[in-house]
Amino acid sequence: MTAPIRQKWQSVRDEVRQRIHAREWPPGALMPNEADLATEFGCARTTVNRALRSLAETGLLDRRRKAGTRVAQQPVAKATFEIPVMRKEIEARGKRYRHELLSRAVSVPPAATAVAMGCGSGAKCLRLRALHHADERPYALEDRWVNLAAVPEARNEPFSEISANEWLLMQVPYTHGAIAFSATSASNAVAIPMGCKNGASLFTIDRLTWNKAEAVTKVRIFFQEGHQLHTLL
Amino acid sequence: MTAPIRQKWQSVRDEVRQRIHAREWPPGALMPNEADLATEFGCARTTVNRALRSLAETGLLDRRRKAGTRVAQQPVAKATFEIPVMRKEIEARGKRYRHELLSRAVSVPPAATAVAMGCGSGAKCLRLRALHHADERPYALEDRWVNLAAVPEARNEPFSEISANEWLLMQVPYTHGAIAFSATSASNAVAIPMGCKNGASLFTIDRLTWNKAEAVTKVRIFFQEGHQLHTLL
């Protein structure tokens, strides 16, 4: 007898996953409907629904009304990354965190940046460059533009103690955003503060956040050489 | 009157999100409990539960039994990426896909690789190197080890027509895996087939997949310079 150590919908989920892996229901196959599965597993349809829904969310199943539930042909791997606040990320690795402001100036961003942020081409922004240290070694370099039209309070914040990274999160609500990962080659402006070779390959995150229709901030973060972002799936 | 265009749990979710963005419930604040919210919204507690659960999954809320539901202090951004099959990714960009096998050989992987895969140090593996082209230009270079103990059928598959990328997905079930993103500097072995400069910064994905306790395959994919992986949040 299979003791339901976990909750019931989870054991249904696991059993279904099991059968899929065992090729009992091969890719593309049409599964029995919820009602039948419920009978088989001896539970309510709601419970089966919960289990199948969670599998569909991970991309293992394709579900359509009336058409039924089928095993995905090519389960698109979905990798979910948590992008933590820099300080927490570093402290989680058991290292001491320090934030160092490199520069702070109000200026008009270059055209490309202004376009990306969707703010007028003459919009005043606060530009911040800062280093995040882990045990006194440069961990990441942050190059940020803050839209002063959206966040006028930023004009009076020195950002010497608290990083913009954290300050914005505390002060400014945002509704949505975009993230992009890439690899960039360290220019001199990056290599010198980071203490790496010119031309080094740096893992880079670009992030744009919005509040309603207004861009709040655009940031590019360069991580030290060899940095990896990983997750399980 | 707010017409519930969407389903009810979704409008509850949206309304709650709205209030959080409006700072009615600032970060860290304790929200009313499910029962009270249900009364306020005029729906069943189940419905509120569904809404709050979905917000908790995105990291906007922290929920604990008895302690209640509170707005996350620092909403950890969760970025979900879909890692599609290479061919689909390229075709989705409206380009022609072509797969080119560079080399195929059975050998014993270097110690580091064997350890990562958790297979014996003398385990026979199939090593495949292949290029994925988009409109006849190198798009990504794949360097893969396939554990022949786990996938003996791979020994007889030429991989000239179909990429290992797709073949494995079709043939071999897997239970779990790990993914890591990083930036690497192109060595000669990579730069030459990719047609990029030696030392170029390449966005790199490492992926390891398992079936039960057995490693199936380990693959490292180098993307052409400038490649970005992006998602909304």
Place this chain on the structure above:
DNA sequence: GAGATTTTTATGTATGCACATAATAAGTCT
């Protein structure tokens, strides 16, 4: 008063039922 024990409470899950909705399948008319 420190520590162990019980109570309380908010979330988590399960169930039966009902109805909504999308999409296929069947049937009908010209």
Place this chain on the structure above:
DNA sequence: AGACTTATTATGTGCATACATAAAAATCTC
């Protein structure tokens, strides 16, 4: 046959209810 209409069906959602469970709060014990 082809276009249109009408079942049929599997999933999606909502609700009332009940009980499970984790954890904070209150209580008891020494």
